Amino acid sequence: MSTYVPTADQNVIREKRFTPSLTSAAHHAIEPNEHLYGEDVIPHHTLVRQMEARHIAMISIGGAIGTGLFLGSGTSLADGGPLGLWLGYIFVGSICYAMMVSLGEMVSFLPIPGGHIALAERFVSPALSFAMGWIYWYNWVIAIPAELSAAAVIINYWISESRVNNAVWITICIIVVIGINAMGARAYGEAEFWFASIKVLTIIGLIILGILLDLGVGPSHDRIGLRYLKHPGLFIQYHKIPGTTGRFVGWWIVVTQAPYSFIGTEIVAIAAGEAKNPRKTILKAIKRVYVRILLFYILGTLIIGLLVPSNNMDLGVQSNAFSSPFVIAIRNAGISGLPSVINAAILTSAWSAASSYLYTASRAIYGLAKSRNAPSFFTHTRDSGLPYYAVAFCGAFTALAYMGLSSGSNKVFGWFSNMTSIAGLMTWCGIGITYVRFHAGLKVQEIDRDRLPFKSPLQPFLGWYVVISTIVIGFFSGFSVFLKDDWIFLKDDWSTAKFVTNYIPYILFPMLYLFARYFMYRDAPPVAASDMDFVSGIAEIEAESYEEDPPKTVVERVWKWLM
Template sequence: LTITGLIILGIVITSGGGPDHHSIGFQFWRHPGPFTQYNDITGSKGRFLGFWAVLTQAAFSYIGTEIVAIAAGEARNPRRNIPRAIKKVYIRILLFYLGGTFIIGLLVPSTDPSLRLGSGVGKSPFVIAIRNAGIPALPSIINACLLTAASSAASSDLYTASRAIYGLALTRSAPQVFARTTARGLPYVAIGFTALFGALAYMSLSKGAGNVFNYLVDLSAASGLLTWLGIDILYIRFYAGLKAQGISRSSLPWTSRFNTGAAAAWYSAVWIVVILFFSGFNVFLDDSWDVGTFVTDYLPIWLFPVLWVGWKLVKRTHFMRADEMDFLSGLEEVEAASYDEPPPKNFVERVWRTIM
C-alpha cells in the first residue's frame, strides 16, 4: 500500500499537482541525464562505470523475491498456492520495483545534494521529492511508513535465514542444536541465532554511518547474488536430472510458459558471476583503496566455495549423477496434502482471492 500510494503521489507531483504547481515531466532525463559520470572519470567510460557501480545496490533491492520458494515447506496446499504466489511476484516486480524506480527517476535528479545525506530514511528519493515539492508534514508520515516497510522486510529475512539454518540442521549439514523446535514446530534456536546478526545494524550509529550502511548493503547483495547463483545451478542440475530420467516437463504441477530449458539459468549464472567479480572494481582505481569495501564485496565470494569444498573433503560426499537424482521421495505426502479449494461465494471473496 505504501509504495502504491507513493507511485500515485509521484505521478501527481511530476504532473504539476504539487503545491508549487511545477510540472517536472522528463526534464531530469535531459539534464543531468539518465547516466552520470563515475567520480571524475569523463566520457563514455565514466558513464559506463557509473552504471556498473549501482548494479550491486540494484541487486540488493531485488533480493527477497525468492522467499516464496522457501515458504513452500510450510504452506498449505503448496501445489496450488505456491504457483499462485510466484505468478504475483512478476506483477510486483513490474509494478512496484520498476514502476517505483521509473517514478523516482522523474522526481529527483541524480545531482540532488540530499541524496548524499547518509543512510537514514531522509535519504529516500520519495521523501526528497515530497520535500522539494513543498508538501509539509507528509515527509514525516512517509518516513514512518518506510520504517514499517523496513520492519516487514526484516521479519521476512529473519524467517528466511532461520528456516535455511533449520533445514540444514535437519539434513545434518549444520549443528543439530538448530533443529530444536517448540511443541508447535517453531525453530527457536535457529531464530535466536539469526536474530543476533541484527545487532550489526547498531554499527550505523557511529560517525561513519553512511560507510557502514554501504558495507552492509554490499555484504548482503553479494550473499544474495550467491543465493541466486545457487538457484541457477540447482535448476540446471534439476533440468539435467529430468532429461536423464525421461521425466516430461509437462508432468510437473506448474511450469513457465517460456520453455527455455536451462538456457535462462545459464544466462543468469554467467551474469551473476561477472557482476560478483567486478562488484568491487572501485577499490582498484587510483587512490580508492578501501579495506572495508574490498572485504564486504569479496568475502562472500570466497567464503561460499571454501565452505562447500571443506564440506566435501570432510564428509567425503560424492557428486550425484543426473540419473541418480531422487524425484519421488515425499511426493505421495505432497500429493496427499493437495486439494481443490471451494470457489469463492461472493464478490468480496473473489477480490480477496485475487489479491492474496
C-alpha cells in the same frame, strides 16, 4: 493437464537408482503433518504447514521490498543518472525473474522444508547444499541487526538521540521481532501480511503521487515532464570519466547496487515447508511475487528518475526520509507533512525486514540441520512446529545491533552488512546451478515437464543466465575502488574496506563448497542425473494438496486476485 505423480513401477525404478549416501536428506527432508493421518502428536523435528495463501503471498514481497527502493535508489540515481538507474534495475530485475521462475518450477513440484537448500542436496550435491545453506544463513543473520540499527536511526527523525538513547529503540525492536517469531509461523505470517500490506500501499501511493507531481498536479503546479532527462541528462559521467565509458561505468555501478533491493524474493521457498496446500499456494505466490516486485521497482525507479535531478545534493547522504528521492520530490513540490508518513513507512520496512530475516535465518539453519550440515538440535520443534533452538540461536545475533551505538563500531558493522548483497547473489547462483541440474535430471529420466505443476519458459537458458550473470556481477562488485588513482591497498581505509567486504562472500562461497566436498563429503560426488530422486515425499505433498473453493462474490474474486 494432470500433475506428475510417480507410478508404482517408477517408484521401484527410482529406488534402485537412488543412492542414500549421496542425498542423505532426501528421505527425511519432508516429514508429514501427522494431524492429516489421525495422530495426536507431531514429531518434535517437524515444521507444521499452517500459513495461508495470503501469508505466503506477502512474505516474499515483504522480504524484498525494504529500504532499497525508498533509500538505496537515491544513491543509484546519483551514480547512474535516471536512465542508468532504470536500465540497471531492469537488468537486475530480469535476473530476479529468471531466478524466480527457475525456483518456482522446482519448489512448486517439491515444496519441502529447507527450500532451495534442501533441493541443492537432492539434485546437485550435499557439498553445494552446505555452501548455499551457510552463505544464506550468514546473509540473513547479519542483515537482522543492520535493519534494527537502521530502525533506530529512522526514529531519530522524530526523537533525537540526545533525548532518548538509540539503545532503547533497538531493544524495543528486538523484543518485537523475536516475540513475533517466537509465536510461530502463523503469527509471523500474520504480522508480515500487515507489514507488507503497508509497504505495498505506500509504494503504490508514491507511484501515483509521483505521476501527478510530474504532470504538475501539486501545490507548486510545476509540470516537470522530461525536464531532468534533458538536464542534468540521462546518464552520469561517473567520476567524470569522459564519453561512453563514463556512462557505462555509471550504469554498471547501479547494476552492482541494485541486487540489494531484489535480494529476498526467494524467501518464499523457505516458507514452502510451512505452507498449507503447498503446491498451489507456493506456485501462486511465486508467480505473483515476481510480477509485483518487477512492477514496483521498474515503475518506481522510472518515476524517481523523472521527479528528481541526479545532481541533487540530498541524494543518499542520510539514512532517513530526507535522502529518499520520493521525499525530495515531495519537498520540492511544496507538500508538507508527508515526509513523516514516508519515514514511518521506511520504519515499517526496516522492522518488517528484520522479522523476515530472523524467520528466514532460523529456517535456513533448520534446513541445514535436517541435511546434517548443522547440529541436530536445531531440528527440535515445539508441537506447533516452531524450531525454537533455531529461532533462539539466530535471535541472539540481534544483539549485534548495539554495535551501532558507537561510531567506530558502526563503521565496522556497516562493512559486514555490505556483504549481504553479494551473499544473496551467491544464493541466486546456487539456485541457478540447482535448476540446471534439476532440468538435466528430468530430461535423462524422461519426465515430461508439461506434467509439472509449473513449467518455466526458456529453460535451461534462464537457469544458465542466472548462474553466469550473478558470477559476473559478483566479480565486479567492488571494481569502483580501482577507479581511484591514489588507492593503495591497506593505505586507503574506506576503499580497502569496501574491496574486502565486497569480495569476502564471493570467495567464501566456493571455499565452503570445496571444504564440504573434500573434507565432509569426500565419498559423495555430485548426484548423477540418472540417480536424482524425483519420488521421495511426493505422496505426502499430494496428500496435503487440495482444490480450493472458487470465489463466490465480487469481493472474494478481488481478494483472490490480490492474494
